[in-house]
Structure formats: structure tokens, C-alpha cells
Amino acid sequence: MEIVGPVTPGQVAVLLGFVPILLWWLYAELLELWKNSRFFGMHSDDDSIALDIGSLGEEAKTQLLAGGFSVGSSVAHKQRPGLVRFFMMDKDFLLENRLTLRAISEFGVVLAYFYTCDRTDLFGESSKSYNRDIFFFLYFLLIIVAAMTSFKIHHDTSPSSSKSVLYLNRHQTEEWKGWMQVLFVMYHYFAAKEIYNAIRVFIAGYVWMTGFGNFSYYYVRKDFSFARFCQMMWRLNFFVAFCCILLDNHYMLYYICPMHTFFTLMVYCSLGIFNKHNNKGSVIAVKIAACFVVIAVIWEVPHVYDIVWSPFAFLLAYNDPDATKKFRPMHEWHFRAGLDRYIWILGMIYAYYHPTVERWMEKLEATEAKLRIFIKTSITAICLLAGYMWYEYIYKLEKYTYNRYHPYTSWIPITVYICLRNITQEFRSYTLTLFGWLGKITLETYISQFHIWLRSGKPDAQPRRLLSLVPDYPMLNFMLNTIIYVAVAHRVFNLTNQLKVVFIPTRDNKRLLYNVITGAIISITLYALSLVLLSLTKKLHTEA
Secondary structure, eight states, rough: OOOOOOOOOOHHHHHHHHHHHHHHHHHHOOOOOOHHHHHHHHHHHHHOOOOOOSSOOOOHHHOOOOTTOOEEEHHHHHTTTTTHHHTOOHHHHHTTTTHHHHHHHHHHHHHHHHHHHBBSSSSSEOOOOOOOOHHHHHHHHHHHHHHHHHHOOOOOOOTTTOOOOTHHHHHHHHHHHHHHHHHHHHHHTTTOOOGGHHHHHHHHHHHHHHHHHHHHHHHOOOOOOOOHHHHHHHHHHHHHEEEEHHHHHOOOGGGHHHHEEEEEEEEEHHHHHTTTGGTSHHHHHHHHHHHHHHHHHHHHHHTTTHHGGGHHHHHHOOOOOOOOSSSOHHHHHHHEEEEHHHHHHHHHHHHOOOOOOHHHHHHHSSSSSHHHHHHHHHHHHHHOOOOOHHHIIIIIIIIHHHHHHHHHHHHHHHHHHHHTTTTTTHHEEEHHHHHHHHHHHHHHHHHHHHHTEEEEOOOOOOOOEEEEESSTTTHHHHHHHHHHHHHHHHHHHHHHHHHHHHSSOOSSSHHHHHHHHHHHHHHHHHHHHHHHHHHHHHHHHHOE
């Protein structure tokens, strides 16, 4: 098996970190197996001397079954920091954290699979091929299957009233993300260049939901805590950070992640500053106007972009090694974030007026039938006309021309979709939960596609090839790859959330700060060790 590209310090550091955890997890599983076998043995040998385990406290039970520490020893061990107990192979500690060790080990195995698929020649690769008939056949087949198997009517009530208005409810937005994501990744897999402009609209839809969802949360919950901030950053960047390190890629290769991180931070900061006054409409208006001004100045005023973003070049710079035309390192960030620089602010505005629209819709549903039908018909006609005009005069433009108009017009199809999707009570209460399920794992499916569905083959390269597990059978290969790809993405989603709960406690800032500092120390130590090991290896290789 040949490895593509040099071994980096980051890769060695990840290996040094995961191998001990994998070994400790296996040891913890053996301890658990031995504990259970001892428990059953104690109750089967002699009932007259068997202990009633249920009557013991948790600490005593753990000491007895895990075998062998006195009370004083156990207490002394538990007073030590968790990291010390980990390296000392403290039995109690390993048993208590067995599921966490399993989750980390499983995550490490997933990363190893990513590396194997994309950076070795163990599996083959094939060329992308687009056929419009097959592309849309597969997509509409998925819609039919979803409609037949996952159609659901929701009866949730509105948080701002006791009635089932369900305007832009969570089920609906998850479904929206899901069906867009399927087309988004299929666009990459089949190189469906003819729907490029539609993909730009879909990405704008995701960014719109970033503004809408984050504004809704912070405006209602008023939770600007350090724990919430860390949870947010963990969700957006935990998975992609390890992919960048292990696969030696720049952050901007996965441009969706820095985009959503930046726009999420903008919402967090805009609402977090003077957050005690967020109940005043004038304050919200000033904050939203300030967001518009800041973004406009950065992207519209010459040279301001370079001044603002040049300090972050270490994080946001990117160049495609296979590109025929070379751009400045910060061009990619300017282009990607610039396309959707305003739409997240529209999401904030829609979120602010969400309760008002719900109350209006509630009154509309209570009006006389003829008037209600007339109003809804008028709204539908206006939306269809606006959508048609946008399609004819904006969407059908050549891609480069379209990109120039996109930042100022993407709100039109998004607004049309929202209005039509919520035009009746019945329509907005229906969802296809299969797309809703896929909508929850959009971040994982986006990142995973680069390495276990498609194939880039080297650091920072765009995934221009397909991973081939079944050579010469493109549709069978598509089926098998997709099954593995979606299953892995879903598992990574669960692991990310499971580990987030462990390492980012919600109401314990002291423990959270300890975890952050410990994580930083471990990372620096592992990286330093990797540098030493690589230096020694290089020296030995030179001498040989």
C-alpha cells in the first residue's frame, strides 16, 4: 500500500494521541467483561455466600466488581486529576469513562478510514460522468421513496402561541436542508455543472438558516455563556479540524465550515453586545443595520477586505494545487464568503419578525373562507411571478455573470420558497422525515464527501475523482459508496455530539476551562513529540 504525500507532524501527533486511547479502551472493555463475568460467577457458585450487589452503593459496587482497591486507595485515586488516572491505568477511571474511550477510538477509526480512502492506493478511483437523465431519475426516485416511507403530519404547537401554526418549524427547516444537501452532494459526485446556479442558491439557503436559527436561539434563550460558545464552535469545527490535521488540508478546502463559523460569530457578537437591551426593537434595528454596514464596508469598499482579513491568512488562505489559473491566497475566502455576505442578515430579520408573522397567519386562518382563499391566492400569484422573473432574468445567466448578482438577489428564491412552503396550515405541517434526518447531518455529509465518496488524492486538492470500491460498475459503486458514506457521516454526527457532552459541560465553567487548558497542553505536547520523532527518523534515514 503506497501512501500519497509526506508524513506531517500533525499526522504523527494524531497517531500518538489516538493509539494510547485505543489501547486503554480495549483494556477498559476487558475490565468490563471481567467485571460482568465475576458478577455472574459470584451469584452462581453459592447462594449462601453470594453478595447482594444491589444493596451496595455505587462506589462500593465498583470497587468490588472492578476488583480490588480498598476504600482508602479508591478515594486517593479519585482525588487525582483525570489525566493522571488515565496514564496510571486507574481501573475505576477506565470503567467510568469506557464509553467515552470507545467514542474517541471509534472516531479515530473513522479518520483512519478517511486517510486510507483518500491518501493511499488501497482503493481505486474513477472519473466523474454526468447524465441528466440518471441524475434526475435518482433524485426523484429518492423523493418518491421518502414520500412513501417517511411522510409525516406534525401537530406541534407554536412556541409563541398554543395553536398549531408551525410556520418555519424545525421539522420543515431540517427537511429543507436535507433535500438541498442531496442535490448539493450529487452535484459534486456527477459533476452536474448545469445546476451550478441552483447550488449557489442552496448554499445561500444554508447561510440564511445560520442567521435565522442562531438569532432565534440567542434572542429567545438569552444564553451567551462561554459554554454555549464552546458548544457552538465544537459543533462547527471539531470534525473538520481533525480532517485538516490528518489529511494535511487547509481549512478553506471545506469552505462551508469557515463561512458558517464566521456568520455564526457575527450573530453571536451582534446580539451578545448590550444583550440586556435586545427586547427593544430600536436596539435590534441598530444592530442589524450595523451588521449590514460592517459587511458592506469590508466587501464593497476597495482595500478594506485586505486590511481586515490579512491577519487571518494563516487560517483562511487557500490555493488549489491543480488549478490552471492561480489566484491570490485569500481569493477563495473573498469569493465564497462574499457570495453570501448579506443573506445571513436577512435570516436574522426573518427570525425577529417570526412571532409577528405567526400571529398574522393565526388571524388569517381564523378569517372567513373566501377572504382567506383570496389572500392566499394573491400571495401565491405574487410569489410565482417573482420567482419566474428571477428565474428568467437572473438564474439563467451564465455562471460568472450570475455570481455578480447573487449576493443581492439570493433572497428572492429563498423568500418565494418560504412563502409557498407555508401557504396553508396543512402544507406546512407535512414533512418527509427522511430528508429531515439527512438535514441533521449536512455538516458531516459535506466534509465526508471529500474523502470517502469522492477522492482528491493529495493535500488541498479538490475532489475531482470518485472513490472506486467496485471497479467498472459505476452504479453499483455509487450504491455501495453512498451506503458507507451516509452511515459514516451519521455516526460521526453522533460521536461529535457524544464527545461534546463529555468535554463541554453546560453549567460547570471551572471544569470547562480545565478541559480547554488540558486539551491545549496535550495538543502542544503531542505536536512537540511528533517533531522530535520526525527529526530522529530523518536523521536515521540520512545516516543510513
